[in-house]
Amino acid sequence: MKCYECEKENKSTDTVGICIICGRGVCENHLVREKIPVLEGEYEARLKCMGDACELKDMQPLLKILCKPCHEALKENF
Template structure:
């Protein structure tokens, strides 16, 4: 998978992660990896608890990967 942002700019860069919100592939230069608060939006996912990690308290504070666009929207809506 290639980085979506790089591809838009004519670059061919491998993605190192996938945005947890939009599913966009991102390289190390186009991602934010941090703890994120609950985010109620029009997405089908719940960021406070995902899949099997819901059952494991130790998994809750894991860092999440976001693309720059989704991170910007999250920060803007805090």
């Protein structure tokens, strides 16, 4: 899969992640990876308990991958 943002710039770069909000494939130059607030609505993403992970009380939240346009939209609304 190729990066959506690079394709708009007539470049061909492999995708390294998928935006958790819009589903676009993005390369390392067009992604933001950080903790984001819990989203409510049709884009809500929830982690399910698997195996021994349920017993860990101090399990750290996972970082989420966002494309830069979705990251900017989130920053404007929080």
